[in-house]
Amino acid sequence: MMLLKEVFLGFIGLSAGGIIAAGVFAFLAMIGVFPRIIGYTKTHKHIILFETCIILGGVLGNIFDIYEFPIGFGGNVALGTYGLAVGIFVGCLVMSLAETLKALPVISRRIHLGVGLQYIILSLGLGKLLGSLVFFAERFGQ
Template sequence: MILLKKVLLAFFGLCAGGVIAAGVYAFLAIIGVFVRLMGKTGTRKHIFLYETVIILGGVIGNIMDIYEFPIAIGGFTGHLLLGICGLSVGIFVGCLVMSLAETLKALPTISRRIHLAVGLQYLILALAAGKMTGSLLYFWQKMASLG
């Protein structure tokens, strides 16, 4: 009876996780994050590679989250790996936010409200640079207190 309960719990957990993951990926596809990245980088011919990497990323990310594999890398190598992972996640979140903002037509609204006819790209760059600087300072202080 206990085994049946565990099997059913695992089944329903996997089903619920699959539904949530499908919803997240559908949201990302609808707002055009992947298409925009392919268009900006000029790599539309590698769509099968994009699909494979996106699926593998979701599956491996879920496995790492569920089982919490420890990664015993310390010192400079660990900090370098952490920095690369943080930069990758930051780039993805930035692309997600920009796609969502464009989808919601927020940029034209902002430019009309602040009467900005030219230079919107510089405003966006300044906002991104400020966010990046704040994040780097925050994490630099945390890493300095660890080492």
């Protein structure tokens, strides 16, 4: 009876996770993150590779989230590379959302800014980067 309960709970958990992952990927595709990246990099010929990498990224990300693998030698390099990749992706996601919602023209009109919006965006990003670096430097020192 206990085994049946665990199998059922495992099935429900995996099904719910699959639905959430499909929703996230559908949302990212709907707001145009992937087409924008492909358009900016002019790599239309490699769409199958992009799709494969997106699927592998989702699957491997879930596996690495569920199971804890020791990094061992070169762990800091691997974590740095992963952090850089995630940062680039989040930046692309945020800019895609901003373009989709047309938030930047609204902000610039409200604060009566004619020139220099790119500097405000850059300063927000650098502030986020600096805050993250300070936070993680404090946590790693413990």
